Amino acid sequence: MIGYVCIGTNNLAGSARFYDELLADVGAKRVWDTEKMIAWGAEAGTPMLILIKPADGKPATVGNGTMVALAAKSKAQVDAMYKKALALGAKDEGPAGPRGEGFYAGYFRDLEGNKLCTFIMG
Secondary structure (H helix, E strand, O other): OOOOOEEEEOOHHHHHHHHHHHOOOOOOOEEEEEOOOOEEOOOOOEEEEEEEOOOOOOOOOOOOOEEEEEEOOOHHHHHHHHHHHHOOOOOOEEEEEEOOOEEEEEEEEEOOOOOOEEEEEO
């Protein structure tokens, strides 16, 4: 259902390094790379994450209530991605752990302040 999600940035190169490292853990790699945006995907036809400079030329801002959730394959992968994000400079928004029945997740904000979650259901 979701084809891609865009996250605004004011520092494309710096934020790209963060996502190159973090998304490698789920098998994603760059599929587009231009002076205004970089997109990561795991395989053809799967949703992509796009880091983009705003088209209107104004500064990128963080959306209140906006969050991107990155699917993991195991609780161990959730733990590893959450820890790696923090090691790469992300801010903690809730440590990896159970969040109700059948949902395990860790929350953080990237270098620009965008909120992300890594999770597994079941």
